[in-house]
Amino acid sequence: MKKLGILNELIKYSNGNVVSFHVPGHKNGKIFEKYNIDINNIGRLDITEIPGSDNLHAPDGMIKDAQEKAKRFYGSDYTFFLINGTTCGIISMIMAVTNPGDKIIVQRDCHKSVISGMILADVAPIYVKPEICSKFLLSMAITPQSIEKALEKHPDAKAVIITYPSYYGICSDIEKIAQVVHRHNKILIVDEAHGAHLKLSNRLPISALDAGADIVVQSTHKTLPSFTQSSMMHVRDGKIDIDKLKFMLSLNQSSSPSYLLIASLDIAMSIIEEEGKFLIEKLIDNICDFKRQISGIQELSVISQEIFGKYGVKDIDETKLTINFRTLGIKGTQVEEILRTKYAIQLETADIYNILAITSIGNDKNDFLRFSRAIKGIYDDRKTPHRTMENPEFSFAIPDMEFLPREAIYREKTSIPFIKSNGKISGEYIIPYPPGIPLICPGEIINEEIIKYVELLKNLGIRIIGLRDESLNTINVIQ
Ligand SMILES: Cc1ncc(COP(=O)(O)O)c(C=O)c1O
Structure with a gap:
C-alpha cells in the first residue's frame, strides 16, 4: 500500500536505530523485545x-x-x-x-x-x-x-x-x-x-x-x-x-x-514486578557512569544533588538528565538538533539553556555510551568561543485576576497590539519555555513588567506558547 502515510513514517522512524531519551518508557519497544513480549500482531x-x-x-x-x-x-x-x-x-x-x-x-x-x-x-x-x-x-x-x-x-x-x-x-x-x-x-x-x-x-x-x-x-x-x-x-x-x-x-x-x-x-506491571528492581539499579548505575564520563567538561552542569536544600529542593529524580549548556554558549535547542541529526539520539526536549533526556529501564548501557560520546563530540566540534548567555530579570509575580479561568474562556474577546495591552484583561496564556510558568492566564490583568519581559524574551529567541498569534504582535483581550 502506497498511501499509508503515518504508518510508513512510524516504520521509517522505528528502523532508524535511534536512541530514545524521550517518552514513552519502553524506548521504541526495546524492552518488549528483550522479554519476548509478543505484541507484533x-x-x-x-x-x-x-x-x-x-x-x-x-x-x-x-x-x-x-x-x-x-x-x-x-x-x-x-x-x-x-x-x-x-x-x-x-x-x-x-x-x-x-x-x-x-x-x-x-x-x-x-x-x-x-x-x-x-x-x-x-x-x-x-x-x-x-x-x-x-x-x-x-x-x-x-x-x-x-x-x-x-x-x-x-x-x-x-x-x-x-x-x-x-x-x-x-x-x-x-x-x-x-x-x-x-x-x-x-x-x-x-x-x-x-x-x-x-x-x-x-x-x-x-x-x-x-x-x-x-x-x-x-x-x-x-x-x-x-x-x-x-x-x-x-x-x-x-x-x-x-x-x-x-x-x-x-x-x-x-x-x-x-x-x-x-x-x-x-x-508494565509484570515487567517491574519480576525485573524492575534489577533493571532500575542497572539504570541508575549507567546514569552515574554517564555523568562521570562527561564530568571532564567543566562548562556543562547536570541538575544533580548539589541543589538539594536550595530553592526548596528536597530530592532529585536522577533518571531525568537535565544538562545546562549556558556557560558553553551553545543553545540547548542547537544541541538537540545535532544529537538528532548527527548522532541519531532523540531527546525529550530542549530549550535555550538546557537539554532534557528522559531515561528509563528500557535504556541500556550502550545508549548511555552513545550519549556521552556524542556530548564530547559536540564539545570538541564547538566553533564559538565560550560565552555565558545572560538571563533577563523578572519577578514572576502572579498578576491580578479579574475573571476565573472558566469565565474568561467564555467572554467576548478582541485582538489588540500586544505593546498596548497594559491594564487589559488577557484572553490568552503567555507561557515562556523555559521556565514554563505562565506569565499570564486568561482572566488576568496584563502589566507593564510582563510586556517589557516578553519583548526581551522574543529578542532572545525563547519559545513562548499559549498564544493565537505566535509572534505576539497582537493578543486577544477580554472586552
Ligand atoms: C506534569 C505533567 N502532568 C500531566 C501531564 C499529562 O499527562 P498525559 O500525557 O499522560 O496525559 C503531563 C504531560 O506531559 C505532564 O508533564
Whole structure:
C-alpha cells in the first residue's frame, strides 16, 4: 500500500536505530523485545468489550485482577487504569474533590491539564509561586511554607495540587507538604505524571503515595514500559468520595477503551514486578557512569544533588538528565538538533539553556555510551568561543485576576497590539519555555513588567506558547 502515510513514517522512524531519551518508557519497544513480549500482531489484539474481556468502567474479571496487582505494588487502597492519559485523571480528580465555586491551591507552573480541570470543574485557583533557579532558568520546588501560607489565607480551599516530580526531576519536600495539608484537614492531590517508576528503588525519591498524598495520577507510559496514553490513578482511603470519582472517570474517559493500552499497563506491571528492581539499579548505575564520563567538561552542569536544600529542593529524580549548556554558549535547542541529526539520539526536549533526556529501564548501557560520546563530540566540534548567555530579570509575580479561568474562556474577546495591552484583561496564556510558568492566564490583568519581559524574551529567541498569534504582535483581550 502506497498511501499509508503515518504508518510508513512510524516504520521509517522505528528502523532508524535511534536512541530514545524521550517518552514513552519502553524506548521504541526495546524492552518488549528483550522479554519476548509478543505484541507484533496488534490488529488481532485490538478487541472491544466481548464476553470474557471485562469492562474498564466496571471491572470484575481480568482488568480487575490487573488493577489489584498494581494496587498491591503501589500500596494504594484503590487503583484505576486510565486510557486517556494522566490528563483525564487530573481532570477527574479535580472534578471529584470539588464542587463548582470551590477554591483549590495550585502551583503556578502546573501542567495545562490542571487548568483544564479547573475550567471544567468551575473552581477558583489560588496560585502558589515555585522557587526559580536563574542558572537553569527552570522552576524548582514548592515549599511547605508557601503552601502553609496559602492555606492560612484561604482556609476555605478544598485541596492542594502539586506536581511531583517535575518534568525535570525536581522534587519538593512532599512529606512536609502532606503534613501541612493534612494539619489543615485538606486533600493532597499529586500530579505524579513523571514518577510512576519512583517506587522501584530507594535510590530514587519517595513516591507521592508513600509520602502521604491522598490521590495520585501517574503517566505509566512516560517512565515505565506501557503504551502512550496509558496511566494509573492511586487513591488512599479516607478523604475521597470513590463513587463520585468513578463517575468523573467515566465522564472523562472513552466508552471504547483500547485493550492494547489496558494490556500494556499490565505488561508494565509484570515487567517491574519480576525485573524492575534489577533493571532500575542497572539504570541508575549507567546514569552515574554517564555523568562521570562527561564530568571532564567543566562548562556543562547536570541538575544533580548539589541543589538539594536550595530553592526548596528536597530530592532529585536522577533518571531525568537535565544538562545546562549556558556557560558553553551553545543553545540547548542547537544541541538537540545535532544529537538528532548527527548522532541519531532523540531527546525529550530542549530549550535555550538546557537539554532534557528522559531515561528509563528500557535504556541500556550502550545508549548511555552513545550519549556521552556524542556530548564530547559536540564539545570538541564547538566553533564559538565560550560565552555565558545572560538571563533577563523578572519577578514572576502572579498578576491580578479579574475573571476565573472558566469565565474568561467564555467572554467576548478582541485582538489588540500586544505593546498596548497594559491594564487589559488577557484572553490568552503567555507561557515562556523555559521556565514554563505562565506569565499570564486568561482572566488576568496584563502589566507593564510582563510586556517589557516578553519583548526581551522574543529578542532572545525563547519559545513562548499559549498564544493565537505566535509572534505576539497582537493578543486577544477580554472586552
Ligand atoms: C506534569 C505533567 N502532568 C500531566 C501531564 C499529562 O499527562 P498525559 O500525557 O499522560 O496525559 C503531563 C504531560 O506531559 C505532564 O508533564
